[in-house]
Amino acid sequence: MTLAVVTGVPGWLGTGLVEALVRGAKFRALTTAPVRVRCIVLPGADVAPLAALGDRVEIVRADLRDARALGDACAGASVVYHAAGIIHPHRIQELYDINVGGTQHILAAAVAAKAKRFVLVSSNSPAGLNDSAARLMTEDDPPRPYLNYGLSKLQAEWMVNDAHRAGRIEGVIVRPCWFYGPNQPLRQSRFFKMIKGGHPLIIGRGDNLRSMSYVDNTIQGMLLAASVEKAAGRTYWITDRRPYSFIEIIETVAKILGVAVRPRYLPSFGSDCARLADSMLQMAGFYNQEIHVAGELAASIAVSIDAARRDLGYDPEIELEEGMRRSIAWCREHGVEL
Numbered sequence: 001m002t003l004a005v006v007t008g009v010p011g012w013l014g015t016g017l018v019e020a021l022v023r024g025a026k027f028r029a030l031t032t033a034p035v036r037v038r039c040i041v042l043p044g045a046d047v048a049p050l051a052a053l054g055d056r057v058e059i060v061r062a063d064l065r066d067a068r069a070l071g072d073a074c075a076g077a078s079v080v081y082h083a084a085g086i087i088h089p090h091r092i093q094e095l096y097d098i099n100v101g102g103t104q105h106i107l108a109a110a111v112a113a114k115a116k117r118f119v120l121v122s123s124n125s126p127a128g129l130n131d132s133a134a135r136l137m138t139e140d141d142p143p144r145p146y147l148n149y150g151l152s153k154l155q156a157e158w159m160v161n162d163a164h165r166a167g168r169i170e171g172v173i174v175r176p177c178w179f180y181g182p183n184q185p186l187r188q189s190r191f192f193k194m195i196k197g198g199h200p201l202i203i204g205r206g207d208n209l210r211s212m213s214y215v216d217n218t219i220q221g222m223l224l225a226a227s228v229e230k231a232a233g234r235t236y237w238i239t240d241r242r243p244y245s246f247i248e249i250i251e252t253v254a255k256i257l258g259v260a261v262r263p264r265y266l267p268s269f270g271s272d273c274a275r276l277a278d279s280m281l282q283m284a285g286f287y288n289q290e291i292h293v294a295g296e297l298a299a300s301i302a303v304s305i306d307a308a309r310r311d312l313g314y315d316p317e318i319e320l321e322e323g324m325r326r327s328i329a330w331c332r333e334h335g336v337e338l
Helices: 012-023 093-112 147-165 186-196 215-227 246-257 269-283 289-296 306-312 320-333
Strands: 003-007 036-041 057-061 079-082 117-121 170-175 178-180 201-203 212-214 235-237 264-266
Touching: 003 012, 003 093, 012 036, 012 215, 079 093, 079 215, 093 117, 093 147, 117 147, 117 215, 147 170, 147 269, 170 215, 178 215, 178 320, 186 246, 186 320, 201 246, 212 215, 212 320, 215 306, 235 306, 246 320, 269 289
Parallel strands: 003 036, 003 079, 036 057, 079 117, 117 170, 170 235, 178 212, 201 264
Antiparallel strands: none
């Protein structure tokens, strides 16, 4: 049976991918047979959700920052899905240690094991922010990394592309945007609670556009990136079918929660001030999640998935209202008061 290696487990996206791999996945765009999966898991992490998936799952305890710990972790694998990374660090150096150094080490292990393909889960941050909401970003746009997180993910992309061009491995990069869906992290639950309170904060007019990536849509894109021959050497945006305005996101969540909202509007220069403060903090090596998020709130981060639909046959099946309905149901099932 085919073997895949997955990093970023037991994280949100990685665990969903492992489940799809070991059970087989069925989307309109593709159907996959079950495969064996070797999960690269941090020492001390809770692996119960992975163990529950059965004997097709193998656990390897290793910190990606330690190249020696990986050893032959990729031996026998045909594809490596690298979904591990850090978005909100304690210190800026962690972005480079994990997002860059970790990619370097698992990529080297995949090359040494003669894996056929390496799928890197990147981000919207290497591309930066839209110049105008009227024009969606494409894969051909020059990179404009957004602060240190964007630069760390761009450097990871460069390494994968270099390995592909050198003929060492087939590299494919997928760029999801704002993740949402069941098994979400705490920050997404806080967003729901803010809306539940009835007075969510909107910086600017709320008409800025955001591309979002429902978790199952993202998994579909990753599976296609691993299996479609012409994807080798390419980068693809993997998101929902269309971008949503920020006010549409707020109103959709409010509708599902059954609350009426009266947003608090702040002028868009508030986001500019937060972005400046974020830049200054990061130059000093520090990071504050709330300031970082506020710096992006008035911006458009909206992309075109035309290339993924054309080359991969990518067909996102879940859109905002259904995706948020499932997210909120999951929260309530797991004790989050909404």
